[in-house]
Amino acid sequence: MASPTVFSVCGMCSVRCPIQVEVEDGAVRRIQGSRQCAGIQGALCARGAAGVALLNDDERPQFPMIREGARGEGKWRRATWDEALDYVAERLQAVRAKHGDASVLLSDRGGPFRDIYRAFLRGIGSPNYCNHDSACARNVQHAALSTFGFGRKDMAHDYKNAKHVVLQTRNIFEAINVKEVNQLLDGMAAGCKLTVIDIRATVTASKADNFFLLRPGTDYAFNLAIINVLLTSGLYDAAFAKAHILGLEEIQAFILPYTPAWAEQETGIPAERIVDLAEQLAQAAPAVVWHPGWMTARYQDSFYVCRTAYIINALLGAIGAKGGLPFANKPKDVGRKGLKSVLDIYPKPKGQRADGVGWQEDRTHFESGPGLLHLAFEAMATDKPYPVKAYIAHRHDPLMAYPDPTALKKLWDHLELLVAVTFTWSDTAWYADVVLPLSTYLERESILGSKNGLKPEFFVRHRAVEPRFDTKSEWEIYCGLAKRMGLDALAFSSIEDIWRFQLEGTGVAPEDFLAAGFVPLTDKPKYRTVEELAFGTPSGKIELVSSNLAKDGLGSLALYTSPAHPPVGRFRLTFGRCGVHTQGHTVNNPLLHAQVPENVLWINEDKADALGIEDGEVVEIIGRSHSGRIKAHVTPFIHPEAVFMLHGFGHDLPVESRARGRGVADQELMDHGLENWDRAGGGICMQEHFVSVHKIH
Ligand SMILES: Nc1nc2c(c(=O)[nH]1)N[C@H]1C(S)=C(S)[C@@H](COP(=O)(O)OP(=O)(O)OC[C@H]3O[C@@H](n4cnc5c(=O)[nH]c(N)nc54)[C@H](O)[C@@H]3O)O[C@H]1N2
Ligand SMILES: Nc1nc2c(c(=O)[nH]1)N[C@H]1C(S)=C(S)[C@@H](COP(=O)(O)OP(=O)(O)OC[C@H]3O[C@@H](n4cnc5c(=O)[nH]c(N)nc54)[C@H](O)[C@@H]3O)O[C@H]1N2
Ligand code: SF4
Ligand SMILES: [Mo]
Numbered sequence: 223m224a225s226p227t228v229f230s231v232c233g234m235c236s237v238r239c240p241i242q243v244e245v246e247d248g249a250v251r252r253i254q255g256s257r258q259c260a261g262i263q264g265a266l267c268a269r270g271a272a273g274v275a276l277l278n279d280d281e282r283p284q285f286p287m288i289r290e291g292a293r294g295e296g297k298w299r300r301a302t303w304d305e306a307l308d309y310v311a312e313r314l315q316a317v318r319a320k321h322g323d324a325s326v327l328l329s330d331r332g333g334p335f336r337d338i339y340r341a342f343l344r345g346i347g348s349p350n351y352c353n354h355d356s357a358c359a360r361n362v363q364h365a366a367l368s369t370f371g372f373g374r375k376d377m378a379h380d381y382k383n384a385k386h387v388v389l390q391t392r393n394i395f396e397a398i399n400v401k402e403v404n405q406l407l408d409g410m411a412a413g414c415k416l417t418v419i420d421i422r423a424t425v426t427a428s429k430a431d432n433f434f435l436l437r438p439g440t441d442y443a444f445n446l447a448i449i450n451v452l453l454t455s456g457l458y459d460a461a462f463a464k465a466h467i468l469g470l471e472e473i474q475a476f477i478l479p480y481t482p483a484w485a486e487q488e489t490g491i492p493a494e495r496i497v498d499l500a501e502q503l504a505q506a507a508p509a510v511v512w513h514p515g516w517m518t519a520r521y522q523d524s525f526y527v528c529r530t531a532y533i534i535n536a537l538l539g540a541i542g543a544k545g546g547l548p549f550a551n552k553p554k555d556v557g558r559k560g561l562k563s564v565l566d567i568y569p570k571p572k573g574q575r576a577d578g579v580g581w582q583e584d585r586t587h588f589e590s591g592p593g594l595l596h597l598a599f600e601a602m603a604t605d606k607p608y609p610v611k612a613y614i615a616h617r618h619d620p621l622m623a624y625p626d627p628t629a630l631k632k633l634w635d636h637l638e639l640l641v642a643v644t645f646t647w648s649d650t651a652w653y654a655d656v657v658l659p660l661s662t663y664l665e666r667e668s669i670l671g672s673k674n675g676l677k678p679e680f681f682v683r684h685r686a687v688e689p690r691f692d693t694k695s696e697w698e699i700y701c702g703l704a705k706r707m708g709l710d711a712l713a714f715s716s717i718e719d720i721w722r723f724q725l726e727g728t729g730v731a732p733e734d735f736l737a738a739g740f741v742p743l744t745d746k747p748k749y750r751t752v753e754e755l756a757f758g759t760p761s762g763k764i765e766l767v768s769s770n771l772a773k774d775g776l777g778s779l780a781l782y783t784s785p786a787h788p789p790v791g792r793f794r795l796t797f798g799r800c801g802v803h804t805q806g807h808t809v810n811n812p813l814l815h816a817q818v819p820e821n822v823l824w825i826n827e828d829k830a831d832a833l834g835i836e837d838g839e840v841v842e843i844i845g846r847s848h849s850g851r852i853k854a855h856v857t858p859f860i861h862p863e864a865v866f867m868l869h870g871f872g873h874d875l876p877v878e879s880r881a882r883g884r885g886v887a888d889q890e891l892m893d894h895g896l897e898n899w900d901r902a903g904g905g906i907c908m909q910e911h912f913v914s915v916h917k918i919h
Contacts, residue, residue, distance in 0.1 A: 228686040229256060229739030231671075233663025234269040234276070235804040236333055237399045238671075240739050241270065243664060243686040250274050250664055250687055258738035261401040268802045270400070272813040276662050277690065281810060281878055282646050283659035284691035293640070294631070294653045296876065303694065303702070310656055311706035313639045314346070317612040320638075323347030324573045328614040329354065329595050334671030335683070335696065337564040338712075338720070339616055342700045344568035345709040349575050350610065353592035357623050360594070361518040361903030365528035367589060368768045368778075369536070371758025376550050378675055379511045381405040381414070383545035386506035388499075390419040390441055390531060391515045395426040397799040415506065417499060419444065421796060422824060422866055423859035432499060436489040438794050438864045439785030439909065442523045445530035446782060447485035447496050448503075450477045452537050455497075457504035459539030466752060467536060468759075469767030469778065476779055488784060490861075507538035509545025517798070518905060525903025526780050536764045542752035549750045550674040553728075556744040561672050561680060561724045567711045576601040576610050584901065587774045594904045596624060596896050602636045612639040616696075617660075621649035622806040622870065622887070625895020625908055628847075633896075643699060646807045647877050659693040666695035667717050670724045673740075676747035680730060681740035682721070776902045792912040793825070793865040795845070797888045806870035810881035820885035822855040824866035825915060830856040834917050842916045845891030851918070852886045865915060 226245055231238040232253075240256035253273050255262040276282075286306030291297030301309070317325055328343050330336055332353040343351050355363065359374065366374040381387060382405040394406060410416060410429070418430040421438045436444060452458045453474050463470050482493035503510050514531040518524045532541075540546030553560040574581045577597035580590030588594060599620075601610045613634070621627040631653065634640060642651035645660040660666065668683035685695075694702075697717055704712035714720045721732045734741050759765045767778045788794050802817045803809055809818075823843060825835065835841055837856040842849055843865070850872060860866055872887030889895070891913050898907045 228684050229258065229735070229737065230684040230686060231663070231681060231739060232266065232270045232273065233683070234273055234808065236331060238334070238681075239266065239270060239400045240681065241266065242739075245686055248687055250277060255400065256739060259740070261404055263404075265400050265404065267398045267400055268817065269804055269808055269814060272808070272811050273662070273664060275811050275813040276646075277664050277687075279810075279812060281880075282662075283644065283651065283657050284693070286659060286692070287657040289655045293635070293655070296652065298657075303692070306656060306658060307699070307702045307706060310639070310641055310658070311703050314612055314703075315707060317638050318346065321609045321611045323571070324350060324576065325609050325611045326350065326614075327352065327576065327598050327610050327612070328616060329598075329618050329620070330616040331618055332592065334673065335668040338669050338697050339614075339700045341565045341567050341712050342704055342709065344565065344571060345704060345712055346707070347571050347573075349571040349573050350577075350598060351592065352577065352595035352598050354595065354618055354623055355592055356594045356596050356899065356904055357519050357906050357908070359516055359518060361525040361900060361905040362514050362516065362528045364588065364903045365514060365525055365532055368587065368771050369529060369532045369759075369765055370541070371760075371765075373589075374514065375674065377541070377547040378550050379513065380545050380548050380676075381409045381511060383509060384409050384414050384511050385509040385545060386415045386417065386503055388417040388419065388503070388510070388512040389426060390513060391518065391520070391527070392513045393420070393424045393426045393798060395429065396424060396801045397516065398801055415502065421861045421864050425801070432495075432502075434489075434491050434495070435859075435861060436491055437785075438796060438861055439521045440489040441527045442530065443480070443485045443488035443782055444491065444496065445527060445534065446477055446480035446779075447482045448500050448534055449473070449530060449537065450480050451482060451497050451500035452504065452534070453477060455500070457500055458537035459507060462508075462539035463537065466541070466757075466764050468761045468763040468765050473533070473766045473779065480782065503534075503538055508540045508543035510535065510538045510540045511546060512538075512540070518903075520905070520907065520909040521785065522900060522907050522910060523780060523783065524905055524907070525900050528903065529779065533766055536766075541764065542750070542755065544749055548676060549755055551676065551678050551744075551748055551750065552674050553672065553678050553743050555750065556678060556748055558678075558743045559728045561670055561728065562726045564669060564712075564720065564724065574607065576607060578607065584774050587770045587776070588904050594899075595620070596899060596906060599630065599633045599896065602633045611637055613637050614641045614643065615650045615654070616643040619644070619648035619650045619806060621653060622889060625889050625892030625906060627889060629894070629896055643696070645693070646810065647875055648807065649875070652875050652877075658699055659691070660699070661689040661693040661695055665689040665693065668695070669697060669717075669720050676749065677742055677744055679740045679742045680728075680735075682735045684735070684739065771902070780902070788863055788912050792914045793829070794863050794909060795888060795891055795911045795913045796864045796866045796909050797869045798866065800868050803868070803870055806873070809870055809873060809884070810878040812880065815880045818868070819880070820853070821868035821871040822853045823886075823915065824855045824857055824860045826860050826862040827856050827858050829862050830854060833915065835915070840918060842918055843886060843891065844914045844916065845911065846893040848890040848893075850886035850890070854915075865913065
């Protein structure tokens with residue numbers, strides 16, 4: 223019997239805020255942010271509050287389903303769990319026998335609960351785990367690795383103590399992480415300045431001290447000019463640079479042509495404003511956060527935008543600084559033992575990855591852990607370096623999350639097995655051979671997670687109520703498959719057994735999570751000094767000049783190439799998020815749908831005028847082979863070269879009555895987009911597409 227208040231974590235997006243769920247007679251009455259968490263204090267975003275609507279929604283997969291008709295036709299056979307798991311296990315075994323263990327691919331959305339299915343994949347003997355990140359933050363991650371030798375999450379953003387925060391391609395008050403939003407608001411209340419660099423005026427921009435509306439795709443020019451000013455005017459932290467930075471002289475020579483006056487031509491931002499920003503930052507240093515960006519799968523040079531952002535932080539001495547980018551602590555950094563990893567039940571498979579990451583020429587500088595999914599998709603069609611014939615999309619909807627779904631389906635048609643594990647319908651689930659329906663986050667528990675930070679912690683998702691339908695938790699699904707496939711060491715029969723396995727030697731017990739859902743591993747935030755830390759680069763320093771990049775024939779900073787202006791009559795297609803939806807998977811949620819039922823097309827008022835388009839009018843947007851109808855949002859607050867729409871709309875599944883036929887899907891307007899990716903950072907270049915907009919006569 224569940225207790226009246228269950229402490230758990232939200233599952234409406236990938237942030238996983240701590241929550242408390244009030245349960246009455248086996249039903250969820252109310253969800254609020256955890257009152258036990260100082261950074262949350264009861265707060266949730268709108269999506270978190272709409273969790274009850276997800277739970278109560280009947281328009282989600284309710285039982286396992288096996289495809290009967292053609293892929294995507296929507297003819298399903300209802301199956302029992304035994305049938306569905308037997309079916310998947312048998313098909314996986316058949317594919318392994320025919321094409322080898324490595325022919326099985328699994329992709330997900332990353333996160334702290336993935337060890338259970340990664341262990342499953344390892345048990346099978348496949349190295350082909352990928353996450354979603356080549357369509358999200360791979361460029362930032364690789365920029366961090368090349369500059370510091372560790373990942374982007376190994377540093378925190380200390381908004382609360384910052385004196386100046388720069389958000390570039392980052393709309394923090396609409397693309398939300400509740401704790402971060404609260405910290406930034408606290409920081410701003412204490413006098414922190416906010417600078418926003420965007421192509422349109424967002425909610426975040428409306429709160430900025432400095433707002434730069436620049437030409438789409440010219441951020442690299444902007445950043446090079448900032449570096450130019452910092453170095454040529456001696457505004458950088460010379461002592462920090464001497465102690466910790468490698469390659470300053472080379473960069474000093476490289477940036478000489480990239481003056482603010484030059485950048486003005488590119489970005490449209492007056493040179494004196496760029497100089498002024500550099501001066502403001504130098505005054506606030508080292509308590510400065512120049513955000514390196516999050517959704518950075520946008521341009522050919524996005525990797526270098528992220529790298530220059532990190533370089534600017536380094537030049538200001540903000541790396542490792544209080545109020546800057548302090549180092550995130552792992553359990554061992556605060557003298558505690560970390561969780562025992564379920565992943566390590568099986569050794570890392572020895573074979574090479576199908577996406578070529580880590581071994582193929584030009585791909586050695588990429589991080590092999592989550593690989594580059596679009597390249598694994600390519601292998602499905604080419605059978606190079608070897609066949610990929612079974613694919614499990616776990617918490618992943620690549621038909622929405624990658625460009626050009628028509629092309630992607632063709633690649634998937636080479637698969638002998640396509641499985642989707644999900645709690646909402648998605649284009650991918652609809653196209654799958656088997657749908658394994660996951661319980662919503664309120665109806666399932668997870669393995670324990672570990673969060674690094676100034677105060678590292680362990681946390682858990684507790685089951686608040688029993689599943690309304692015939693759905694299961696991840697651990698039940700993968701342990702069930704493991705049992706059927708002879709992977710006995712992974713065939714746990716209860717979640718408590720898994721928790722006890724993970725907690726071995728940590729001094730923490732499963733019961734310790736009941737009171738708050740998380741267990742902090744230290745009382746106070748711990749700031750480690752930069753002197754205490756070895757950078758993971760080959761030189762042990764912050765590498766402005768990177769030997770790893772050079773090995774793959776890449777520049778440490780690329781020569782600047784001006785992004786194309788849209789051809790006459792066309793616009794650069796740009797996209798982003800709003801505060802009340804998560805990607806594409808909440809648009810059919812009754813409460814959230816009521817808030818924002820469809821996306822609209824932001825278009826600059828002068829351009830709209832010239833096309834005779836009025837605010838609110840339905841217009842046609844045309845890509846190379848797809849088009850759609852969408853309401854125009856005519857505004858002065860977007861750069862004239864761009865049109866902008868929210869991502870995640872334009873659903874057409876018959877099982878989603880609310881979302882169906884509302885708005886336009888941006889990914890469909892990105893023909894050949896799977897082939898356009900950044901060789902330096904690995905990210906897809908999703909904003910290198912042009913569209914035309916027409917009045918409907
Ligand atoms: N509410 C909500 N919050 C979310 C999510 C969600 O779906 N909904 N998703 C989460 C995820 S997975 C991610 S990755 C993050 C994404 O977080 P963000 O990256 O902050 O969010 P986006 O809205 O994708 O993009 C940020 C801004 O980039 C701007 N932009 C577009 N092109 C350019 C350009 O050329 N230059 C500059 N300077 N700006 C440009 C857009 O106008 C937009 O305002 O949000 C997370 N938080
Ligand atoms: N054109 C375009 N493409 C984009 C973006 C864009 O802005 N424009 N944004 C990119 C970004 S930043 C990202 S992060 C990706 C996101 O891409 P995805 O990760 O594919 O997006 P989601 O909608 O969050 O989740 C996909 C599916 O997983 C299910 N799901 C959600 N939570 C869970 C869970 O805990 N377990 C399981 N098993 N299933 C779950 C959802 O119901 C949904 O069906 O898309 C990227 N692609
Ligand atoms: S940011 Fe919102 S949706 Fe995401 S975990 Fe937190 S409350 Fe849930
Ligand atoms: Mo993302």
